[in-house]
Amino acid sequence: MRQPDPVTDEELRRLRWQCRRGMLELDHLLSGFLDRGYRDLDASGRTEFLALLDNQDQELSDWFMSRSIPDDPVVRDLVRHIVAVVTPRRT
Amino acid sequence: MSIPSRHFDALIIGAGGAGLNAALQLASADVRVAVVSKVFPTRSHTVAAQGGVNAALANVLPDNWHWHMFDTVKGSDYLGDQDAIEFMCREAIPTVYELEHAGVPFSRLDNGKIYQRAFGGQSQDFGGDQAARTCAAADRTGHAILHTLYQQNIRARTHFFDEFFALDLVRDKDGVISGALVLEIETGEPLLIEAKATLLATGGCGQVFRTTSNAHINTGDGCAMALRAGIPLMDMEFYQFHPTGIAGKGMLITEGVRGEGGFLVNKDGERFMERYAPRAKDLASRDVVSRSIVTEVKEGRGAGENGDYILLKLDHLGAEVIDKRLPGIRESSRIFAGADPIREPIPVFPTAHYAMGGIPTDRFGRVVVPVGSGSEQVVAGLYAAGECACASVHGANRLGGNSLLDILVFGRLAGKDIIDFVRENPYQRSVDPASLDEAMSRLTRWDQKGGGVPAHQLRADFRKCMEDHAGVFRTEEVMAEGYQRLCELRDQFKDARLTDHSKVFNTARIEALELQNLIDVGLSIAVSALHRKESRGAHSRPDYPNRDDVHWMKHSLYYREADRMDYKPVRTKPLTVESFPPKERVY
Numbered sequence: 001m002r003q004p005d006p007v008t009d010e011e012l013r014r015l016r017w018q019c020r021r022g023m024l025e026l027d028h029l030l031s032g033f034l035d036r037g038y039r040d041l042d043a044s045g046r047t048e049f050l051a052l053l054d055n056q057d058q059e060l061s062d063w064f065m066s067r068s069i070p071d072d073p074v075v076r077d078l079v080r081h082i083v084a085v086v087t088p089r090r091t
Numbered sequence: 092m093s094i095p096s097r098h099f100d101a102l103i104i105g106a107g108g109a110g111l112n113a114a115l116q117l118a119s120a121d122v123r124v125a126v127v128s129k130v131f132p133t134r135s136h137t138v139a140a141q142g143g144v145n146a147a148l149a150n151v152l153p154d155n156w157h158w159h160m161f162d163t164v165k166g167s168d169y170l171g172d173q174d175a176i177e178f179m180c181r182e183a184i185p186t187v188y189e190l191e192h193a194g195v196p197f198s199r200l201d202n203g204k205i206y207q208r209a210f211g212g213q214s215q216d217f218g219g220d221q222a223a224r225t226c227a228a229a230d231r232t233g234h235a236i237l238h239t240l241y242q243q244n245i246r247a248r249t250h251f252f253d254e255f256f257a258l259d260l261v262r263d264k265d266g267v268i269s270g271a272l273v274l275e276i277e278t279g280e281p282l283l284i285e286a287k288a289t290l291l292a293t294g295g296c297g298q299v300f301r302t303t304s305n306a307h308i309n310t311g312d313g314c315a316m317a318l319r320a321g322i323p324l325m326d327m328e329f330y331q332f333h334p335t336g337i338a339g340k341g342m343l344i345t346e347g348v349r350g351e352g353g354f355l356v357n358k359d360g361e362r363f364m365e366r367y368a369p370r371a372k373d374l375a376s377r378d379v380v381s382r383s384i385v386t387e388v389k390e391g392r393g394a395g396e397n398g399d400y401i402l403l404k405l406d407h408l409g410a411e412v413i414d415k416r417l418p419g420i421r422e423s424s425r426i427f428a429g430a431d432p433i434r435e436p437i438p439v440f441p442t443a444h445y446a447m448g449g450i451p452t453d454r455f456g457r458v459v460v461p462v463g464s465g466s467e468q469v470v471a472g473l474y475a476a477g478e479c480a481c482a483s484v485h486g487a488n489r490l491g492g493n494s495l496l497d498i499l500v501f502g503r504l505a506g507k508d509i510i511d512f513v514r515e516n517p518y519q520r521s522v523d524p525a526s527l528d529e530a531m532s533r534l535t536r537w538d539q540k541g542g543g544v545p546a547h548q549l550r551a552d553f554r555k556c557m558e559d560h561a562g563v564f565r566t567e568e569v570m571a572e573g574y575q576r577l578c579e580l581r582d583q584f585k586d587a588r589l590t591d592h593s594k595v596f597n598t599a600r601i602e603a604l605e606l607q608n609l610i611d612v613g614l615s616i617a618v619s620a621l622h623r624k625e626s627r628g629a630h631s632r633p634d635y636p637n638r639d640d641v642h643w644m645k646h647s648l649y650y651r652e653a654d655r656m657d658y659k660p661v662r663t664k665p666l667t668v669e670s671f672p673p674k675e676r677v678y
Contacts, residue, residue, distance in 0.1 A: 013596040017254065017276060020130050020307055022138035022237075025342055027307045028427060057138045058234040065422045088429035 007039050018053045026057055029064055029086050037085035048078050094272070094283050094527065099125040099250070100513040102270055102286035104257045104313060106132035108140075108233070108495060109477030109502035110292035111240035113456075115193075116506025118247035122513055125284055127252045127273050129308065129601070132241050136294050136306050137498065140233030143208065143225035144190075144499065145492035146183035150204040151223040153215055156180040159224060161217045161671055163493060167486025168628035169644065169673040170326070172662035175482045178454045179493075182500045187226055190499065194239045196228050210491040225492040232495065255282070256601055257312060259530035260289065260320045260473075263520035268320065268473045270522065272530035276601060279594025281534060283527065287516050288509045290474040291317060291450060291458075292502065298605075299613040300443035301551075301558040302341045304333060310605040311612035313479040317450045318611050322460055322470065323648035323657065325481040326448035327612075328620035328630045331489060332563050334380035336442020338400035340427045344420055344439060349373045351416055353405035355384065356436065357392040363401075378631040381441040381563040388440070389564070395438060402436035409433075441563050447489055447629065448619070449481035451648070456480070456505025461648065461659055472516070474509060476501040483646065483662070487628020533607070537600050543588035546603040553580045553610060561617040566634045570621040577617055581610050615649040622656050623647060640673050 012034065019030035030053070041049060052060070052075060062068040063079045070076045101117050103110045106128035117124040128135065147154040159180040164171055191197055191205065198206040205226050213222040228235035244251075254276045261283065263269045270285040293313030297305025314324055335344040335355075349355075354373045357363050367383040368375035375383075384401045387393060394402050405413060410433045413421055417432075424430050424437045451467075453459050458470040476482075477498040484497055560573020584607065591599045625639035626632050648657040663670050 009591075009593070010595055013593075013598050014277075016598045017130075017596055017601075020134065022130075022134045022136050022306055022308070024139070024304060024306045024340075025423070025427070028340060028342075031307075056234070056238075057134055058231050064426070065419060067419070083426055087426050 005043065015050070015053070021060075022057045023061055025064065026060055029082055032086040033082045037082065045078070048074055052078055094281050094531070096283035096285055097125070098519055099123045099284065099286045101125070101288045101290065101509050102127065102284050103290045103292055104271060105135070105292035105294060105477065105479070106241075106251070107135035107137040107292060107294050107477060107498065108236055108240065109480075109498035109505075110290065111237065111244055112499050112502035113290055113292065113476060113506035113509070114249045115240055115243050115247060116503055117509060118244060118249040120510045122510055123250070125250045125252060125286070126244070127255045127257055127271070127284065129254065129256045129276065129312075131253050132251065133237055135237060136309055137233045137237045137495075139306065140495050141230045142210070142495070143227030143232045143492050144183070144187060144495045145210070145213070145224045145490070146187040146226055146496070147180065147224060148184060148187065148205060148207060148226065150200060151207045154222050154224055156184065157668060158215055158217060158222065159183065160665070160668075162212055162214055163484065163490060164671045165218070165674075165676055166212050166488055166490040167484075168488055168638065168676055169640070170329070170486030170627060170646070170661055172483035173665040173670055174662050175454045175484050177665040177668065179482070179484045179496065179500050182504065183496050186496070186499050186503055189503070190236060190239065193243050195235050197226050198229055212490040236495065236499070252284070256604060257293075257316065258533050258604065260316050261522045261530055262526040264523045267471055267520055269520040271316075272527060274534060277596055279597055279600070281531065283522065285519055285522060287513045287519060288472045288474060290456065290476060290505055290509065291479055292475070292477045293479045295446050295478040296609070296612045297443045297446075299554065299557050299609050299616065300562060301554040302336055302339065302440050303443040304336055304341050304343045305443065310608050311479070312605065312608050313475065314449060314615070315608035315611040317458070317475070318615065318651040321652070322450060322458060323650045324448060324612070324615045325451040325483070325646050325648055326487070326619070327446070327615040327649055328623050328647060329447035329485075329487045329628055330443060330616060331445040331447065331629045332377065332381050332441045333444045334377050334384060334441050335403055335439040337423065337427045338395070338438035338440040341442045342423055342427055343442060343444070344403060344423070344437060348403060348405055348417060348420055351405070351412065352408055353403055355380070355439070356402050356404055357387045358394040358398065359392060361392075363387050363392070378563065378629065382631060382633070384439070384441055385562070385564045400438040400440045403439045404436040405432050406434055406436070443562070445489055445494060446478055447481070447485040447487065449479050450475035452476070452480050452482050452501070454482055454501075454504065455508040456482070456501050457508060461657060467659065472512065474505045476505045487630060533604065537589050537603055538592060539588060540592070541588060543586040544583050546587045546589055546599070546606055549580060549583055549587050550602065550606045550609065553577070553606070553613060556580060557613050557617065561613070561620055563631070565620055565630070565632045570617065574617055574621055577614055581614065584610055611651060614654060615651075618654045618656065619647045619649050644673065
């Protein structure tokens with residue numbers, strides 16, 4: 001399997017600011033994923049993450065908290081993936 | 092160094108409900124207005140407000156603004172200014188109608204009128220039956236208001252500077268505020284925005300505490316800018332904590348969980364609230380539950396590897412009840428605590444939620460400072476509105492539904508007053524180069540290289556110290572020790588350094604700039620709390636357990652210079668009605 005391209009510092013910094021949101025829950029999920037899951041995405045996954053950040057806070061919150069489900073199956077999978085990466089594992 | 096500049100009639104710093112409502116008044120009156128926001132405007136923290144806006148519309152139950160005023164004065168534990176409270180409760184009604192006309196989709200009754208729900212602390216007929224006063228757009232009122240205001244501002248051609256960080260206020264040679272130096276986050280370049288009037292609307296400062304429900308953006312930027320401009324902060328010791336936030340993360344776990352039968356246990360599985368509040372137990376008031384949790388942790392009965400949280404147990408309610416009545420809580424706990432409450436308890440700790448204090452203003456949003464003995468004067472051209480401001484409508488404790496109301500009423504009125512101000516003061520004042528240099532030094536100090544304390548480490552240490560020493564457990568000993576430690580951390584800030592000196596989207600530099608704001612605002616909370624020797628509203632001291640109206644029915648004013656405290660009287664005379672004299676606050 002091909003290794004994902006390395007992420008540049010500038011790309012990460014730019015994304016980090018886009019992960020600053022109006023709700024604490026989104027701050028944790030999005031910046032947590034940026035730290036722990038973003039590097040492992042392939043090029044199309046990274047494009048999808050960038051597109052996800054363009055959604056409104058309320059919509060993102062509804063998706064992450066399972067109050068609604070994204071119509072687009074790609075977005076649906078990404079939302080599930082982010083939650084799986086960020087959710088702490090209890091020992 | 093030459094810094095590019097832009098000129099506007101009015102500059103608004105912050106794009107939440109207060110800033111956008113002010114901007115809309117200005118832009119609609121053809122005043123040239125700029126809004127500076129460090130994040131895209133619809134990502135402001137107003138979006139997180141779910142509850143609603145109080146206004147005595149009497150659509151569901153009988154109501155009037157005077158009853159709303161009584162509830163707010165009582166809720167404030169008699170520290171709110173009664174003229175400002177009367178004004179807010181009267182203005183609530185036209186403010187809600189104006190929002191409705193602007194397009195906010197308030198929930199409706201079958202007869203087409205705005206639906207109103209009942210919240211705690213609301214009464215009919217001055218303390219009688221429950222009232223229903225809160226107007227809501229389903230469970231996303233903040234989102235609906237923020238989007239409506241943003242779209243209306245776009246229509247009215249408000250000029251937005253998105254992702255610009257405000258560094259400091261600037262003055263002319265006479266000391267009059269004449270705009271602000273800001274930083275474009277994308278390029279890392281400074282920009283001077285000169286304006287005849289400046290409104291601070293930067294929201295809350297919950298990030299001064301380690302555990303908070305506030306978003307990461309809530310770093311008290313406007314309050315800190317005011318402090319550095321020599322303006323005091325008022326009533327900063329009054330900070331509302333919610334007893335059950337997810338431990339280490341801060342997200343709110345609603346009181347509804349305990350209302351449904353959930354209860355708190357320590358590491359030994361003991362229902363410790365039975366010791367602290369034998370009758371009310373887990374449903375005791377917020378400050379009692381918060382302090383009980385912290386006491387358990389301090390005395391070594393906390394759960395978890397580090398013994399630093401308490402457990403909220405609800406598995407006994409059964410999966411069906413939890414899924415039906417508390418679905419959001421189950422999801423929140425699973426995602427952020429990794430605990431499914433159907434099987435295991437939720438780790439919780441008190442979480443910092445809302446600042447009642449802030450930049451002192453009159454009811455027109457004009458910043459006011461004391462002069463001489465007893466009187467105060469308006470700071471020409473400087474305004475504040477929203478959570479960063481203190482028009483003194485919440486006093487020592489805010490009622491649910493009054494925070495959105497505060498930002499909307501005083502944002503709107505500040506906007507209207509600025510319209511008059513810029514018409515009466517049509518000429519732009521020249522910024523004093525010395526003032527600009529001072530603001531610029533706040534930025535350039537981060538260019539220094541070499542050893543020193545990493546800024547992110549200092550930030551974590553400061554927030555932890557605030558939580559331990561200026562949070563819910565406030566005895567003389569705990570706070571005095573904390574003050575010493577906070578001063579040491581403030582001293583270390585002088586040696587704080589960054590390792591990343593790049594310009595483009597240097598978020599580490601923005602966080603370092605925020606750190607200075609957190610330190611300035613944090614000290615204002617800690618020092619104000621240390622000095623107030625009574626318990627009132629959200630400020631609860633086990634060593635001074637009673638309210639002391641004789642000595643302490645007065646507002647605190649904290650000055651950054653030498654951590655000086657001053658005080659001013661509470662305005663007990665309303666505008667048109669009789670005063671509500673202080674009484675014991677019983678619900």
